[in-house]
Amino acid sequence: MTDYLAQKVHFTHPDIANVFDELSLWSSHFGRLLLENIELMGGISALDIGFGTGFPLFELAQAHGRSCQFTGVDVWKSAMDRAAIKRRVYGLDNVGLVHADGAHLPFADRSFDLIVSNLGINNFDNARAVMAECARVAKLGARLVITTNIKGHMREFYDVYRQVLEGFGKQEYLERLAANEDHRGTKESVCGLLEGTGFKVVKVIERDFAMRYLDGSALLRHFFVRLGFLDAWRAVVTPEDERAVFAQLERRLNALAERQGELKLTIPMLYVEGKCGSKHSMELG
């Protein structure tokens, strides 16, 4: 019962510093939405699809404690290797890490009481196939909890980008920009995805937060923006126009920031919880 007393964590051990500063600020907003709203239950078997370097998998496993068994799946091998180090350092023997595609889960039917995915749904090539697999591996009455950014994401940025592209007079650029914005779902489309694969939506929560920058120059050079968004923005235009478009985009974003005192980008977040085969009534937050 007192095993934790023998597991002293030494700040001076190099492994501790290696795993301490891990979570991206981006993921943390969505993870908090999930961690603050999910009901904790004992004795469950849970699955996290697209756990990246271990979030929210490890936090959830620790919040639920050792009566629960957690499994994470992801297709990103190097992130999994990182997560394996953290699992060892954290001493979590109730967490399994599996290299697998959410659209082809290597688990038997009706295996899990809880399935979560923090920021997974926009990244799955075939979100419907992943949801269908969730329905297959969920026990009757199991919960599926999805957190994601939805349409309206960075709308202040997209408005400026649209104005820049209108000046170029190429319809295909505007169409590609619209497709880029639209690939994020809405509350209705995400709920529809769950309902269409056998889950009854029982809880929906919408929140937003702001990403703040001094100006467009800061935004376009932010490492996380370059990692997560810039390639898709670049793909809207052809390489020969790219420099001219982005120079103008940066100038206009800077002018907007100058007028407003800063550049503030809205990020709308959605928490959707479904129950497998349940008949619960819906609760709106």
Ligand SMILES: C[S@@+](CC[C@H](N)C(=O)[O-])C[C@H]1O[C@@H](n2cnc3c(N)ncnc32)[C@H](O)[C@@H]1O
């Ligand atoms: C935006 S990251 C989110 C990671 C983590 N959940 C977090 O909150 O930081 C999306 C994750 O989904 C994973 N992913 C993408 N397609 C997948 C698939 N078909 N099956 C499982 N994981 C997938 C990616 O490798 C990546 O780790």
